[in-house]
Amino acid sequence: MDQSVIIVIPAHNEEHTVTAVIHELRRVAPTVDRVIVNDCSSDATGEILDALGEKQLKLIHNLGYGQALQTGLKYALLKGYDVIVTMDADGQHRPQDVPPLLAALQESGADMVIGSRFCNGQTYDTPMDRRLGQLLFSYLTQVLLGQRIYDTSSGFKAIRTTACQAIVSGSFMDFHIESIVQLKLAGFQIVETPVKVQERTHGRSMHSIASVFQYPIKTILLTLAAIMDAYLVKRQHGR
């Protein structure tokens, strides 16, 4: 790829997995820059990253996934990269899928490629409540956008900075379905490419019992706000 690329990795207490992720990334994508957003880890994640000589955005207070990712995206935009890859530090996203993700972005000419667990008939073992939520949001994209996005909550994406600029200022984003809706309504092209996701071996998932109820409501509200925003922007430009 002749464009400048950076991989943004939000990390919170990932001391058991971050080393393997970095080593693997160095092996499979040696020319691609990386920045890890250390979301106020209380374990040895920061020290490990320092020892590895990795670029680190050190957040002095835990901001959560969305805003940690947003910090990394802001850094990438400030440094003028053309393409940003986002992935998790927990080892679930396989570094060897980064080159195919970038290839899919280049070949499709899309503005965002989502590394999808469910497209092309793929399956991924998730708890029933989360699978139901994923299905609901997937069908919602079909209804709202006329294009079905099978994996709306994937954190493994490649995105062009032109598209990133359109969503980076969002205050409460998780960069899931709400950003997909916002981008599609703004006229950006989104495609999915199949990726394999590994089981989490260490640490705790960010999904708690409370999030089973909180996440869908929050996401629906954000999606409605994105639709309202797109409608108002369109009306403003129409005048």
Added chain:
Amino acid sequence: MSIQGILFIDVLGVGFILLILNLVRTKRLHIAYATIWFLAVVGLMMMVSIPPVLAILPRMMGAIYPASAVSLLAFVFIFLVLIFFSMQLTAISARQVEIIQALALRELLAQDTDLQDLRIKLAGAKESENPANPLSQP
């Protein structure tokens, strides 16, 4: 409303105003918020103390008793104030997030600049060590 009721609310109102003044004096309440509470207390006192207002208000709101109309108004006021304070909290937490992000970005961007300066210095040192290098010739 009975005279006792009106007197009770007025005395309570004066007490609230004194409390607000004391909080402002001791810098524990911002003057902007103090204004809102002051207006609310004075509004309530006027509403119950001026008989024509107390007579018109329930009729306008479709309430049978004046006390119901006052309670409904109080509920609306509390609801609006809670939304206002939620907005204030949101603005404060958004500012906090911005500051935390800016700190992290500044630190890394400064490191990047230091690294770039070091690279330029190293390149300069190499050039001065090896002046025969055709690339270093003007």
